[in-house]
Amino acid sequence: MLTKKQSDLLRFIHERLKETGVPPSFDEMKDALDLRSKSGIHRLILALEERGFIRRLPNRARALEVLRLPESATPRVARGGKFSPSVIEGALGRVRPMAERAESDVDQQVAVPVMGRIAAGTPISALQNRSHTISLPPDLLGAGEHFALEVRGDSMIDAGILDGDIVVVKKQDSADTGDIVVALIDDEEATLKRLRKRGASIALEAANPAYETRIFGPDRVRIQGRLVSLLRKY
Numbered sequence: 001m002l003t004k005k006q007s008d009l010l011r012f013i014h015e016r017l018k019e020t021g022v023p024p025s026f027d028e029m030k031d032a033l034d035l036r037s038k039s040g041i042h043r044l045i046l047a048l049e050e051r052g053f054i055r056r057l058p059n060r061a062r063a064l065e066v067l068r069l070p071e072s073a074t075p076r077v078a079r080g081g082k083f084s085p086s087v088i089e090g091a092l093g094r095v096r097p098m099a100e101r102a103e104s105d106v107d108q109q110v111a112v113p114v115m116g117r118i119a120a121g122t123p124i125s126a127l128q129n130r131s132h133t134i135s136l137p138p139d140l141l142g143a144g145e146h147f148a149l150e151v152r153g154d155s156m157i158d159a160g161i162l163d164g165d166i167v168v169v170k171k172q173d174s175a176d177t178g179d180i181v182v183a184l185i186d187d188e189e190a191t192l193k194r195l196r197k198r199g200a201s202i203a204l205e206a207a208n209p210a211y212e213t214r215i216f217g218p219d220r221v222r223i224q225g226r227l228v229s230l231l232r233k234y
Contacts, residue, residue: 053069184224
């Protein structure tokens with residue numbers, strides 16, 4: 001699954017190549033996607049390359065080749081530009097409220113989709129394609145829709161979250177100060193951090209003194225979910 005920015009950039013490159021045979025410059029890509037700097041374009045290019053959608057040709061400036069386009073439409077975007085990753089398909093990952101469950105369903109396992117990796121450190125590309133599912137008891141989740149992510153990085157170690165852990169996240173678009181959340185920055189990068197609301201600003205706080213707290217305007221950060229459980233293999 002691609003983020004909207006990644007999908008928009010891929011299609012822009014593809015259309016430019018079809019029209020002119022020459023890929024757009026980084027400045028043209030930045031302007032087309034209305035990004036603040038070319039560093040954002042560089043991150044998007046790396047993400048598309050890592051996922052096998054494009055290839056950078058060696059020894060040629062600006063040389064990009066589109067290898068494939070997404071099989072499905074771009075990720076769903078709600079009114080107002082809010083990124084909404086399609087991490088739940090049908091009832092996958094959904095736990096009904098206790099009052100709606102039959103007695104025979106109480107102990108039934110829930111299949112939760114694992115949606116790739118999440119950064120607990122330097123932000124990496126946003127949510128990836130579903131790789132597999134894990135089965136969890138409903139009592140470990142609570143009501144609502146859920147997805148899981150593999151942690152990469154050590155910025156949350158003082159919160160007991162280690163590199164390689166699987167975090168289980170309840171899908172929601174808001175959270176309280178102090179919650180550990182999956183946050184999407186600029187519709188490009190997903191990270192796992194503790195949320196702090198500072199007036200009109202949002203702080204994403206690490207649980208490791210080696211990492212700085214990052215502060216953003218409210219229009220740059222979108223909450224994708226709140227941490228509810230953690231799994232670790234020994």
